[in-house]
Amino acid sequence: EIVLTQSPGTLSLSPGERATLSCRASQSVSSNYLAWYQQKPGQAPRLLIYGTSSRATGIPDRFSGSGSGTDFTLTFSRLEPEDFAVYYCQQFGSSPWTFGQGTRVEIK
């Protein structure tokens, strides 16, 4: 099983700041099979990025994804108030598909 480790666990930032979230895999993951999701309290997750760097429909370009092999990154160019949430990475390269434990982005 591929273990995804996200860091940091919590990120405290102010609106307008840049944010970088990390997702590290225990084994190499094909870039086609790495996705990022946003989840707000009481809501279902929302797909942000798939295939490491492709934005899902309707996702603003302040979100970007990058990486390869075992190291992947989700970047926010400027945090908006609605971006404060929990973010998960997920790999589909090897069964069972696995999620990271999540990074909480909170208002500083």
Place this chain on the structure above:
Amino acid sequence: EVQLVESGGGLVQPGGSLRLSCAASGFTVSSNYMSWVRQAPGKGLEWVSVIYSGGTTYYADSVKGRFTISRDNSKNTLYLQVDSLRPEDSAVYFCARDTYTSGRYAHEYWGQGTLVTVSS
């Protein structure tokens, strides 16, 4: 518009069973890859199962042999039969329509979830 509406959750005793449903609209379930993902209270996300358009199914090891994913084409509905339930199966269960575009995969559309609580 793609919509997914889960139902069938509830309180069940250990060892019991439930059938979770995911009614879809705006697309055809049988033509898509469909997944179930769960989230225990206050915890992270855990993938549970997938059914491909061709009918092939896969399961997480934690539910293999106890859960069964299926679909009813006439009702355009996805199901998850959950048997031999354990307290650790307590979670919100989400269904998702997956995307597999240009070799890239993800859970693209999600329902709002149905809560399963396993307790005596």
